[in-house]
Amino acid sequence: MPTLLHFLGLRVVVFLNDHRPAHVHVLGNGMEAVFNLACPDGPPQLRENYGFPQTALSKIASALTTELNLLCAKWRLIHGNY
Template sequence: MVIVYREYGLSVAIFLNDHEPPHVHVFGDRHAKIGLAGADGRPYLISHYKMKRNDVRRAIAIVNEHQIFLLAKWRDFHG
């Protein structure tokens, strides 16, 4: 796991031995998994584990704002 971005007490990580579709894991008080590009091209929530609703919204906003950077990082690690 590599932390690629931090903001608002949340850490955005990419697992090195992970699978498609491109996604990130966001850790705060708990964990959320966010897809980097859905059918409409925007990030989307895949799942979360007891993460506060406000933190989930903040995590999605962070991924949306940094989507191009995060997709580039995903491709750096996964080809």
């Protein structure tokens, strides 16, 4: 699973054998959240949350929005079309 981004002590990853729509898994501190990227225009939308408090989810969504172009480009390199 390639790590696409690090921030706030978290890793943003894409699984190599994953499915559409374009999405990322945010991992850290024993927690995981999955965000659909809504490529190419966003904004990322929370799909699943396993343990992150709402304040952290807001910060994660903001960081993913800031890096949306990069994340969508990397998803496309790994999986093809969004």
